[in-house]
Amino acid sequence: MFELLHAMMKEEWRIHSTMFGSISFALFPVMIFGIAFMGAFLVPLMQSALPAGNLALTLHSSYLMLGIMVGGFGLLGNEVMNRRFGQASLLAYSARSLPLTAQHIFATFVVKDTIYYFFLWVFPFGIGYLAASPFTGTPLTGGLLLLLTLTLAFLSGLCTIFFLSTIWARSRLLFWLLLLLGTAAASLVVVAGTNPALLFPPLALYRTFSWDSLVATGVVLVLLFVVAIALFSPEPVGSEKRHRDLYLPLLQRLRALPDPALAAKDIVDLYRSGGLVGQMIFSFFLPLLVIWFFLSLLSPAFPPHGLLLMFAIVTGVVASTMYTWVTMFDSFGPYACLPVSVSRLISAKLTMFALLQVLPALFIAGAAILSGETAYLVPAVVLGLAISFYAVAVMAWLAGLSPNVLVYDVKVLFLNMVLTGVAIIAMTALAFAEPYAALGSVLLLIPAWFFVQKAKTRWDAVDPAGF
């Protein structure tokens, strides 16, 4: 077990460091440390602006989301790895060549993901906060407790997503039943007048620490992991199932698009890989439901109508990651024998991305209607989509066809955060000042167009990267 774990750790490191250099990647946790260290000095300021406890809530929910995202990516399967990294073969998919069971390999993979991403994301943040504590006057125990509960929040996301995706692979019915039960239970708690956030064990532990609660939380997490591993079913290989032709009808239907040949291929990829449904559930609807829930707890801190507009902005940011859905199954390799340039591929992926934007538009419209804010439906939808198109243009410029991989390049991440952060802050201020002024966010499409043009020139000039 230890040899395999060690090898998987090295493999994960090499995947990242091969793509953008060891030093650049090694700087990633340093940057997280820096953000936490400097952020710790802003805590008193933020606490005066936010109602008590909301900062802790935001932090814990962010780490819950992080766990969900890491777990989701880990489970995307061999195909993603092969398409993204060309002929790379990963240990996680070597059950046929190693004398180990698929369960054994998956368990090691889960442990590897937990440890690796803990040291990449969680530990540097906790240590950054701890390192600042002598200067900010925060008690050392407070910092240590935060490190512990953020770790638990991260693990909650990770093991929940492993558990849910294993259930999804086994039985769609059971998955929906579990989701329905969870939603019903949360609704009951809300109706009973209890703050449901306090039922999130890591946050409850942070507010009132007790050894019993810690042990109970640990037991629940371990149980979820164990069930996920026990029920894990490896994807079948070598089946020669016949498939009816989807490509030709799609090609004919998409004639109006600029590049129907590539668009039809992308749709078939998304549909057949299960990526569309999986991504919609795990990378879009579930995170946005969680975000809506946490944002609604923060609503007293927002101006009137601020909750809907804030949700539209966050939905826009999450929706921009749909670009990763359409790029994850592709490396440039399969196109290298065809007369296709990188810029043409980027355009095609952005066209697909634009088609998928119907989902966030509907989602924001639904949120506006359900929250009784129909009057602000249009500015909210425009705001969300403008943010999404702007953020994806920045992503295309910074990462080309490899956003899933280059996100761990510290330079790319930093520039992405700055460029989208500035737009988000400006649009938030505008929308909070006057909800209809959010319509002005369409102006973001001008820099977005500029970034897309720059992306095409930039990535055409670079040799398409293999693994």
Next chain:
Amino acid sequence: MTIVLETRDVSKNYGDVQAVNGVTLAVEEGALFGLLGPNGSGKTTMIRMLTGQTRPTGGSAKVLGIDVTEDPVGIRSRVGIIPEQETPPSFLSAMEYLRFVAAIRKIPDIEKKADWWFDFLDFADKKDVLCKDLSRGTRQKLMFTQAFIHEPALALIDEPLINFDPIMQDLVKDYLAGYVKKGRTIFLSTHILEVAEEICSEFAILHKGTLLHTGTIADLTGRGDHLPSFFLSLVRKDRHV
């Protein structure tokens, strides 16, 4: 004779690694040209440069009169390519992949042409199977098909026989020999010397990125030599040097 492919002092570095070092070559129309060399000699890098997948770090190269750095997509639209490692997209069936290639290359009558290739390479029963579920050999048949289905004036093919069984190798060798008889050109990269000797008209030997020799098979056999022994003596001598 028209020169369809030429390189002048072309080089490629990957950081400190010199993959190709000042290679000068010319390939005439109608030739079946074999680029030979041991593993890691720079053959695949040469093909990648000639098809515009990677830019040379020195020298120049032209394919069908087009500079590889100026219009790589223009080159790829006029040639056929079999890359050494790439496989067809996983979630398309074999037939869908050929439709996709046809849509990109604007090939008419794809149904009829695809059926001819499915029959010729004996994989009609796999036309509706997803590429990810095909065996290596069948994937190679599909890659071979996509490279030749538009009957390009020049095909650059990297180890095209490597996953084929002996029967299929024989069939494909005959096809390649017949293809150049129609006045088209093939640039074949391989380390299977017996195949090269059997079907190539001209050859070049590359070792550690450097061109060791260019010549014709006819000259070689005319002086009673054989490609495998000539190749081994040349490479061993160079290795010793």
